[in-house]
Structure formats: C-alpha cells, structure tokens
Amino acid sequence: MTQDPVRLAAMANAVRALSMDAVQAANSGHPGMPMGMADVATVLWSDYLKFDPADPAWPDRDRFVLSAGHGSMLIYALLHLSGYAQPTMDDIRNFRQLGSVCAGHPENFLVPGVEATTGPLGQGLAMAVGMAVAERHLNAQFGDDLVDHRTWVIAGDGCLMEGVNHEAIGLAGHLKLGRMIVLWDDNRITIDGSTDLSTSEDVAARYAAAGWHVAACNGHDVAAIRSAIDEAVADHRPSLIACRTVIGKGAPNLQGTSKTHGSPLGAAEIALVRETLGWTAPAFEIPENVAADWRATGTRGGEAHATWHARSQAAGKGAEFAARMRGELPQLADWAGYKAQVAAERPKMATRKASEAALSVLTQAVPALVGGSADLTGSNNTKTPSTTSMSADDYAGRYVNYGIREFGMAAAMNGMALHGGVIPYGGTFLVFSDYSRPAIRLGALQQVRAIHVMTHDSIGLGEDGPTHQPVEHLASLRVIPDLLVMRPADTLETAECWELALQNADRPSLLALTRQNLPAVRFDAAENLCAKGAYLLKPATADRRVQLIATGSEVALALEVQAALEGDGIGADVISMPCAELFMEQPAAYRTGLIGGDGVLRVSIEAGATFGWERFTGLDGLNIGIDRFGASAPAEELFARFGLTAEAIVPQIMAKLG
C-alpha cells in the first residue's frame, strides 16, 4: 500500500469528487459527510480494513458499518474504487434513482459489500456491537484460525446523540469488545447548525465511563489518523476515535457549515472544489494512477483471504463453520419426538414456559442459537441449560445478559444475524416492543433472522396495569412488512412457531407469549399446522352459522364460546390463527376455503385492538377485543372486565345472528 501522503490525498479526493458529483447529478443527497471523512476512510481502507473485493462474503473479513448512513456515497465510492463488482460507475451515476443499487441510504440487500442498512441514526453502531459479539463468540467456538477480525464503524454526531448509543456502548464496554473501533466524524455540525445548539456533552468522558478507550486525531492528517488507529488497535478495550474533521472538506465557501450536510453543493461550488483540490478529472472519471492505488487496497485483502483459506483448511472444523456461516440448520433429532410428547401430554402451561421447553430442545440441537433477555430472564423464560452466560471472560457462552436495553438488544441481534454464524433470540415484555421497534423494523428491511421473544402479551399479565399491558402492539407489529408475528395458543403451537421462526432464514419473527397458563388445544403433532398461518382447529358439529377466529390465549376462549353456541344448536368453527402473515401467503383457495361462506357470521377474538381484524371478518362480522388502555387487577378479573369471557361474547353473537 502506498504510504505517500500526496497519493493518499488524491485517493481521498477521488472519494470527494464521486460524492459531490453523484449528489449533484441526483439533485439530492449528503455530500458533507463523505467529503469530511474521505481522508479517514482512505487510511482505513488502505492500511487497516481486512476485505476482499472478490468475495464480499468471506467469513473472516473485517466488518465495516457506515452508521452515518446518509453519507452513503462514501461507502459506494469506497466499494467501487477498491474493486468490488458492485456498485459500478453506472450505479453511482444513477445514485438515488429508481433501480440503482446506490440507494439514498446504503441497503445490505442491494449491495453485497454493504454489511448493514443504515440511516436510522444510532442503529449502525448498535448493530456493529452485535457483529463484534458474534465475532468473539465464534472465535471462542472455532478459534483464531477461522475467526479473527475487527468491526469498524464510521459514526456521526447523530449516532452518538441517539439513546441507543448509550445502550450499545454500555454493552460493548461491559463485554470488553476490544476489536471494535468507532471512527467518530467529529465535525461539530448537525442539521440545525452547530452542535452547541443542542449538546454540551464531553463525549470522550462518556465513552471512557462506559469502559471504552478514547483517542483523537486531526481527521485530515494521515499520520495522525494512523497513529490514533494504531493506538486503538493496540488497546484491549473497544475504541472511539474522535476524528476532528471539517464537514464538506474541500468546498471553499461551504465547508464547515450545515449547508453541505444534506444538499448538493451546486455547480459553481463544485467547480471551486475541483480548483481547490486540484482535481481536474470530469465527473465520474478517475485518473488511472489514482484508480490503480485504490485497486491495490483490494489486492492486499485478496492475499489475506488466501492466507486465511489455507489456514482455515488446516484447522479442521471448516465444514461445520461454513455451514454455520451459511445459516444452515442441523437435523433436529429430538424435535419430532418432543412435539409428539407435547401432543400426548397436553400440558396446561403458559406459552412463555412452553417457549422455554421448546428452546431447551432447540438450543441443544442448534449451536448457532444465542439467546438473551433485556433483564427479564426469569419472566421471558429465555435461558436454557445449553445457554450459559456470555461474558468478557467467556465469549463461548450462549446467553447475553443484555441489561435494561431493549432497543440495544434488538439492534445487536440484527448485527449478530448480519454477521452470520449465530441465530440470535432475545426477550422482553411485548409492551416494550415499542422500545425495540426501530430495530425490529430495520431487521425486517434487512431480511435477517432475528427472533424476538415477547412475553406478557396481553391484559393477561394482570396487576402491572396499563403501562405494561400491550393492547395495540399485535396490530402495530403485524403492519410491519416482512415480519412474522406469531401468537401460539398452546405448548404444541409454541413449538411449531419456534420451528417456523428458525426455518424463516430471511426475515425476523416475533413470538407473542402469555404469562398465564393456557390449556392444550391441539393434540396432533403430525403436521406443523402453524405453517399455514391459520387452520381449522375444531369444526362445527351442528349446522355451521358462525366462525370463531382467535389467536394465542383466546383460542381456548373461542372453544368455550363454541361449546356454548353448539349447546344452543348453533354450529361454530374454531379457527386458530397463530400467524396472519403466513396465512396471507397461502393460496387463495386455502384462504377462502378456511374463512368465509354464505351467511356465516365471522367473529374474531383477541385480547388486543380490533384494528385490522375486519380484513378477515368484514363489515358484517364481530370483532371482540380491547380498544382502550388496560387496567391494574388480577388477570381473570380483567378478562371479565373487558368482556373476554364466553358469558360476554355469546350474547353478542346471538344478537348478531338475530
């Protein structure tokens, strides 16, 4: 690699030129950050980052996360210049246009070299913590020869001000993730203007308080950047490097101001940048000597990859590791037996406990499963004999005590899943899905297998009252695209839902589980019926006039209602719908065959908001639910208070039938 400061400056200017020209062509975007961090990124890419453009999926590559995702042109420029197949120069030319992989914010599902989708501030860094956790964990399991890489982050002031930053760095400091290094674009500018407008924080002191090593450098001085990175690499703690930069560096009239943050510089200023930097190449053209220096950064990585390949082959365990990294599930030897046993024993059990029982089998069979809870282990029932605690002294542990950090947990889970080699699951109360929601969404967008275990899923939690009782949460989660929301009705359905969560490798799942005991409602384990999303649990015996559609704890209630109706000679089906999303993916014939029919009254029963249920019950149906905040009282009294009893429901059905 070149150490020549003049050549490195030219490499950085190539990044600046591509960034400002692409934003100008798109007539939208964020030139300030890429121009400000171009020098730092060039040093990182040239001398430190371990990557192979020929194989973006090389398991032992360093992970690089552009947490300040609005500066997306930085990573597009870096990937293109260093020799990745994507993005091409045409992609960059079409930055922010329909069909270009160069989206406004970097998307992991569009560009293989993009490790994580970023833009929602703070989450990139928080996902990087998860990647660093996965790295240390796999290192502990597979050894240095297979897993030995760093996690790098470029973050801005926004990433550091967001609350999730506190959670993320607290976890990283506690777990002593010394191979994680954050390069902070310390430009003292936010969208509204100077950072002085809204913050007086001593960032370095805060990171130090969280157990981090902190260094600083002039972000435009190559030697200073190297020195700071060397210091960080040598330190055993996670590191923050405050890179003092000028936003929009190179734009003589605008640099150092928020005007460069989120708008094109304009043709006149761009001409002045070219003059200032001595950059004579036209837009989207890179002089061959600069291009060659950039390509050399990728060559270095190819050599490292080849060395790793030889070493990892010699180390053994290579096939197992490769399968883990591909996300393959092992054979679940005891699984069919477990389900058959459940079907036979018909336990009366809370589904959170049923989840623990399923997990006990699964965590033994699937070593990739790494669990955890946001300080509700005993309530979420997420810990099993196979999952001992992970700590800075024992990264081989498979259970993360995430602390009271729901959002940080969910973001870390996304990062672990993105890293690969582990399948993360983590628990909290369903009501606190609101806290982790931004990461649940970003996991769905990124198509990762993160499994959210959400217990205490209704007023059934009882006395803790409305702050802790989810009401609107099931509906609000079902509306997130590409997320599977599962609400099993008993121990067997819980096992089936866990199986589905594992099988759905390219989307997150969320299991909503009860605190309270539930009777068994399904007694046949031959087929995973939850896979269809909804199924006929118990058909009408009399002439069918009613369909009862219920989820989770209300399936047993639907069976009670059915019994009462049939006692009056009114035939009623009971349909269990553990996962509306999977049901909507079934063939139309299955869907219309299951729900509907002339003159049949459709009734939904769920201890949550009725919002959205009309898509199954129609305007003439009946939606039994709770469209207000809950209350504090023992669970049984609350179900009565809110009309979730057969006594309260049957008369409403009779009235509808007329």
Place this chain on the structure above:
Amino acid sequence: MTQDPVRLAAMANAVRALSMDAVQAANSGHPGMPMGMADVATVLWSDYLKFDPADPAWPDRDRFVLSAGHGSMLIYALLHLSGYAQPTMDDIRNFRQLGSVCAGHPENFLVPGVEATTGPLGQGLAMAVGMAVAERHLNAQFGDDLVDHRTWVIAGDGCLMEGVNHEAIGLAGHLKLGRMIVLWDDNRITIDGSTDLSTSEDVAARYAAAGWHVAACNGHDVAAIRSAIDEAVADHRPSLIACRTVIGKGAPNLQGTSKTHGSPLGAAEIALVRETLGWTAPAFEIPENVAADWRATGTRGGEAHATWHARSQAAGKGAEFAARMRGELPQLADWAGYKAQVAAERPKMATRKASEAALSVLTQAVPALVGGSADLTGSNNTKTPSTTSMSADDYAGRYVNYGIREFGMAAAMNGMALHGGVIPYGGTFLVFSDYSRPAIRLGALQQVRAIHVMTHDSIGLGEDGPTHQPVEHLASLRVIPDLLVMRPADTLETAECWELALQNADRPSLLALTRQNLPAVRFDAAENLCAKGAYLLKPATADRRVQLIATGSEVALALEVQAALEGDGIGADVISMPCAELFMEQPAAYRTGLIGGDGVLRVSIEAGATFGWERFTGLDGLNIGIDRFGASAPAEELFARFGLTAEAIVPQIMAKLG
C-alpha cells in the same frame, strides 16, 4: 419538622410496612424498591419537597416523579401518610385490585398527587426534564414570585440503563436545569441479579460528562442523605445523587437480593421484618405518633403555599398565569381571517409548509406554545418568528433545539404538558415516530396535550429511500388508544387540524405532513370540517357507484381518479378523512350517512399500509396503498412505481365494477 433520627426512622419504617403489607395482600408487586428508598424518601418529604396535600394542583409545588414506577407503593405510602386525600388506606389495602386508584404502576389520571404515569423505564426521568424545562421557562416569563420550584426524581438502575436516559440527561445538562435533582436508588441489583451481569459503567462519570453535578450518600444514613441533597440544592447544575441502598432493606433474609424486587416477601419474612424493625403495628395501621410526624410534613407545605399565594397576588400577572396553568386557549384573533385567506388564495404548498404558516399565526396568538425539533428544524418547519431558541442563557425562548433525541423530545414534551402552563409541540420525520413511540403512547395514557409534528409522511419524501419512508406508521399510530392521528390534505385542512390539536386538551395529537407540494382541495373555511374526522369533499355528479376515501396527499389523487371515472360516466364521491379517530366518534347517523350505501364500491387511497382500511371499505372494497417497504427514487417515480396514480387506480376500480 422533626430532625430526630429515631422518629425519622420510624417514619421510614411506616413506608416499609405499608409497602410490604400491600404487596403481600395483593400477592403481587414490588416491595424491594420502596423498602430500599424509604429513608431517602422520608428525608426528601420531611425537609425538602415543597408540596401541599390540600392542593395537589398548586402551580408552584415541587414536582416529584417516581421514575422507577414499579415501586409504586412508595408514592402511595408517601401521599397517604403526608395527608393527601388520595390514596386512602382502603385504596392501599386494595393495591392492584380492580377499581383501586393504587394501580400496579402509579397513574397520573387516578391519583392527583401522582405527577406522571411511570413504569416504562427511563421515561419518568425524561418527563421530569420536561417539567424542569417548563419551570424555568415559566419562571422566565412570570418571575420568581409565581414560579420557583424544583423537580425531584427517584430513579433506579433500569431508568439509568435505558437509552432515553442518555437523551434526557444530555438535554438537561445542556440547558443547565439546576433545579432538577435525581435520587438514584443505587442498589446494584436488577431483575436478573447483580448489575455486574450487564453493566460496568461508571454512572457518576457519565453524568458528569453530560454536565451534571454528582453526589453520593449512604441511602440509609439520614445525615448523609441531607448533606448530599444540600450539596445538590446548592449546585447550579442538575444533580444526580447516588443513594447507596440495600434493596428490600429491613427484610433480614432477602434484603440485598433480586428476590425482593418483584414478588411479595411472604408471611414469614414479613414477620421477621416487623421483628427486625421493631414495627409492632398490624398491617395497614400506623401508630399515632408516627402518623403525626408524617402529617406534619404536609403542614409545612401548607404554610409555604399560603406564603406563595400572598406573594403571587401581589406580583400581578396572576390571572394570566392561572389561565395558562389551567391550559386555557386565548382568543385566536387572526385565526378566522387566516383560514379565510387560505381558502381564497388556494396555495399549492407542502403541508409541512402549511403547518409552518398556521404555526406562525398560532405561536403569536398562543404564548403557551413551546416548539422544537429533533434536529430537523428546516425540514419539519417548526420554527416561527415568535419562537426564538431557548437556552441556558435565555429560558424565555420558546423553541427547544432538542438535538437528535426523538424519544427524549417526546418524553420531555409529555413532562412539559404535565407540568402545565405550556403546550409543547415538536417535530421529526414520521418514520422516526418509531423512536418516540413509547413516549407517544405514554402521553396518550396520561391524557396530555402534546403535539407531534411528523413530516415526510410517505414515499413522497423520495430519494432517501425505505429507511426514511414511513409505510406502516399511520396504521401503527392509529391503533394507539386516545391518540389523534391527523393527515391533512392541503393548507386549509392543515390549519383546521392544528386548531383541533390545540382544542383537544386531554389527548395528544400527531400531524402527518408532506414534504412535497400539494394542490388546494378545499375552498370554504366557514366550518372546521376536519373536526368531523371525515367529510364529503366533492360529491359524485353522475349516478354514484363509487366512494373514494383518501387522506393527506392522496386526496388530490382521489380527485383525479374521480374526474377520470366521471369522464366515463361513473359517479364517484371523494371523501377526505383527515382523522379516522374523530370520525369514529361521530354519531352513527353521520358515519353511515357519509360512508356506505347499497352497491357502492368503497375505495381507500393512502400512500401507506392498507392494514385497517377494511373497517371502512369492507371485504368487497378496494384498498389502494403500499404493503411493502419503499424504495429510493424521486417521489413522482415512486408514486408511479407503487401504483398511486389515477392511471393505475382507475382500471382496478373498473375491474371491480365489472
């Protein structure tokens, strides 16, 4: 007040006894925190807190927030013992039972002395920041004689670990809210066990880094507690006092362990507590000498109240201040004129700009309005000529630069509204409502007037792509109980929605506003039609066969669709539905009169998830929307790509009509 340590210890033991006995009687609850913090709370209540049990609404009272809301028995005991009318001993006896005001977590709408609903961790402290902001702001506007009080918080490890804590203390430190004092229950225990399991943070150093003063004390030593509080009161910065306590203090076998956190102690241990503490009174009985000492704490406050009353009467401005504290709106002198002008001028304008125009009039007319943005001021259009920036040097400013702290902003807004005297509004992008969602929910539960200005409300924001494009957000917000979600269609509707947000004093509102320009669709300002939630904007001229129901930016699209249909001789109504919640509150006759009719095809059009629209369109209707993540491209191309054009919609309607 008594300074006798023995008598103070007995007062604290009264809190311990009530807490453990109430939890035992309820067979659920959290005795550990109240028992651990009983000594600190007794000192605070006896010597420092300014309150008058006879008037829980006294405007100049100190605000006390139990951020660790699970320890609700602490505040119930304190309020009862010090002489508030609520809770009564019977309420306490019925702790966590249906109908008791002593809910599992303290609810501001049940007990007048409870300043804020707490339980979702971190938010109590973050709301207290808003209260402290409101106090300094009103002090700057009305002077020391009317407003001169402190804000006190009791917080636990959970409150400090949550991400929102970082945002809250950053804002408080930046604004130098020196009259805010946090008493941290530093018991080193979380639900999962020792705090060592999940955190290694130096909390004191972190608070110092955020500009806070930090003190520490033995939380069971009255003199040490006093000394630390004296130090905090004297300091000009916000203060954190680390009160080193033993969780469950007094329970000989269980204290200091997580077993006391969230379960009854059990009859045997409770007997041992009585023995250990020398507490001989039966459950729910307080010895008269102890009761008298407690009542005296309230008497002190009554005297302070009387002094304040005399002083505030003399100061003038009393009537204006009282009206402000009652939340009354002044006459909006120019408002009708503004709306009439808009109706006449028919501007083509983004609704975010329309919001700015409305706010320019309203912030001038309503001095209680205090605005802000989470660092998107220029994008949210939330700043007006009347709202200059608030800072530590000028608390009279009416605009808070919240920084990149969406959740902290929304929580602070709740606190400001709870404090009274100000009407907070704050801006971010609609997609980031996910970040502030836990506070939006808690605002709805608490019935406060906080106004969330959420711009960039659809794919219409264009190039920033799916991370920034709300899709599921409107539906997910509509399902929150007691929240008004408003999506105005043009400049006039935006003005009407702002008017409604101000008029709805007991619930929060959220305005979803466009980035892109919209044509005017309403030309008559005589009546606030948005107040009905939905209304017939333009009736069919031909024989009506279709109803088009749209919101916000899609109302203009619905008018295009209408024109195309009527051109083909198919009559179609266009219904604008700016607020589904208000529509659902209209009389049934209005609702069924507006939407429905034999053989009429109902079509919803909204650039977001279709989830929930079936409640208006039925199973036979048509729902035009976006049920996937968005993409990065110019807005017009995205509307075409996702089928939100008349060209794409009209054929679907024709096909449905057959």
